[in-house]
Amino acid sequence: MTSDGPIRCLLVDDHAGVRSAVARGLAASGLACRQAGSGVEAVTLLEADVPDVVISDIRMPEMDGVALLRRVRERYPDVAVIMVTGVDDVNTAVGCLQLGAYDYMVKPFQVEQLRLRVMQAVERRRLVLENRHYHEHLADLVQQQAVRIEELFLEGVQSIVHALEAKDLYTRGHSARVSAYATATARRLGLDEDTIQIIALGAELHDVGKIGVSEAVLNKPGRLTDEEYRHIMQHTVIGARILGPLLKHARPALEIIRSHHERLDGSGLPDGLAGDAIPLHARIVTVVDAFDAMTTGRAYRRGLAPDTALAELRAHTGTQFDGRVIEAFIAAYPDPRTLPIATPDAAPRTLPQRLSGGVALIEDLA
Numbered sequence: 397m398t399s400d401g402p403i404r405c406l407l408v409d410d411h412a413g414v415r416s417a418v419a420r421g422l423a424a425s426g427l428a429c430r431q432a433g434s435g436v437e438a439v440t441l442l443e444a445d446v447p448d449v450v451i452s453d454i455r456m457p458e459m460d461g462v463a464l465l466r467r468v469r470e471r472y473p474d475v476a477v478i479m480v481t482g483v484d485d486v487n488t489a490v491g492c493l494q495l496g497a498y499d500y501m502v503k504p505f506q507v508e509q510l511r512l513r514v515m516q517a518v519e520r521r522r523l524v525l526e527n528r529h530y531h532e533h534l535a536d537l538v539q540q541q542a543v544r545i546e547e548l549f550l551e552g553v554q555s556i557v558h559a560l561e562a563k564d565l566y567t568r569g570h571s572a573r574v575s576a577y578a579t580a581t582a583r584r585l586g587l588d589e590d591t592i593q594i595i596a597l598g599a600e601l602h603d604v605g606k607i608g609v610s611e612a613v614l615n616k617p618g619r620l621t622d623e624e625y626r627h628i629m630q631h632t633v634i635g636a637r638i639l640g641p642l643l644k645h646a647r648p649a650l651e652i653i654r655s656h657h658e659r660l661d662g663s664g665l666p667d668g669l670a671g672d673a674i675p676l677h678a679r680i681v682t683v684v685d686a687f688d689a690m691t692t693g694r695a696y697r698r699g700l701a702p703d704t705a706l707a708e709l710r711a712h713t714g715t716q717f718d719g720r721v722i723e724a725f726i727a728a729y730p731d732p733r734t735l736p737i738a739t740p741d742a743a744p745r746t747l748p749q750r751l752s753g754g755v756a757l758i759e760d761l762a
Contacts, residue, residue: 402428403518404447408438408464409480410456418451421507427514435459439467442475448521449476449514454485454492462492469496474525476517478510546642553639557604570688573736575599577684580728581721582677591648595677598643598652602681605635605653629665632657648677656681661715679718683709683725686717691735702735 405427409415412433419429430447432438436458438450450468454461465477479500481489489500498517501510557571578599582592606614609631613624620628636654643650655669655678662670674682690708693699700708706726713719729735 402426403449403514404445405429405449405451405514406432406438406441406447408432408435408450408452408456408461410434410453418507418510422511422514425507425511427511435461435464435467438464442468442472446472446475449478449517451478451480451510451514454479454481454488462488462495465492465495465497474521476521478513478517480505553601553604553642556607557601569736570692571600571603573688574602574681574685576736577688577725577728578677578680581680581684581725584724584728585676585680585721591677594646594648595652595680597646598649598677599681599684601635601639601649602653602656602685603631603635604638605631605633607638608634626665629657633666648675651675652678652681654678656685658682659716660718664716676718676721680721680725683717683721687725 403426405422407415407419407422407429408431409418410433415431415433419431422429430441430445432441434456435452438452439459442450450464452461452464456464459467461479461481465479468475468477473496476498477492477496479489479492479497480503481500482503486500486502489497489502492500498520499513501513575596579592579596582595587595606628609628613620613628616624632654636650639650639653643653652675654666655674658664658667658669658674658678659682660671660674660679662668664674687705687709690705691699691702706722709717709722710719713722
């Protein structure tokens with residue numbers, strides 16, 4: 397028996413009496429048998445219904461057993477073939493094994509012997525099919541496990557991001573808002589959904605490298621020294637290093653993490669990229685990250701009104717920000733009331749000038 401019912405056999409022999417007697421004996425043992433009087437007839441029956449086992453005589457007119465074996469191996473490689481031969485054809489039968497036959501029987505034989513050989517052939521066929529199925533799906537299983545491991549790791553990293561934000565009332569929800577802004581802006585720019593999903597991931601994880609930044613520097617209420625500024629900007633490199641092994645199949649997300657503080661004029665960090673050398677997905681996050689930073693109240697200053705923050709972005713078009721991205725962001729949120737801007741309850745303290753120059757409001761919120 398097979399999982400689909402009785403073992404199905406095709407018995408091929410040009411001697412009708414022998415063929416019928418063997419078929420009756422196999423049927424009595426529970427095997428389902430069809431009969432063919434020649435190799436040509438067997439080919440026709442095979443086209444209509446493929447059996448589990450073909451039992452074929454070697455010497456037959458029109459198409460002998462060897463030719464039939466070749467046809468079966470070519471067209472139906474999963475069918476087990478048992479060759480039946482006379483004593484003087486043993487060498488031919490052995491040659492059939494080299495062509496892919498599962499077994500051979502020498503005449504005369506008992507039907508019970510043939511039945512046992514059929515059962516052995518079916519078992520071998522089952523093992524071959526299972527082994528093939530295993531190897532065909534092994535790569536898929538490994539890939540699925542690898543993806544799940546990456547998912548679990550990223551879930552852990554996302555938890556770290558949320559935990560880091562939860563420690564600071566003024567930056568709570570920053571990564572989620574940046575991800576939402578980046579998604580809407582990327583969609584407005586006409587990017588495909590797969591790319592948008594990767595951008596959403598990179599935007600949510602863009603600040604994960606801050607886990608390696610001194611908390612004293614990160615929360616310093618006063619002006620940052622040049623050394624402190626360089627230290628805090630290391631979060632881009634740290635984040636890329638942490639997630640590099642996990643995001644190798646989502647390179648745009650990794651580029652966002654490393655390059656979201658690059659500037660169009662080449663004066664950004666960490667690599668000094670300029671213009672189109674900065675990936676578009678990183679330029680998107682650069683804009684929306686700065687917007688959220690400016691509109692979020694901090695311990696040392698109030699958040700800006702959306703219109704003021706947008707004016708600040710436009711003022712630095714072409715030097716720090718991509719103008720096309722800014723306009724796509726604005727178009728994605730034509731009504732400022734739809735912007736998920738943070739509104740912390742704590743009152744801000746006095747605003748210090750953390751950095752020199754006109755971009756202080758933007759750059760102090762890395």
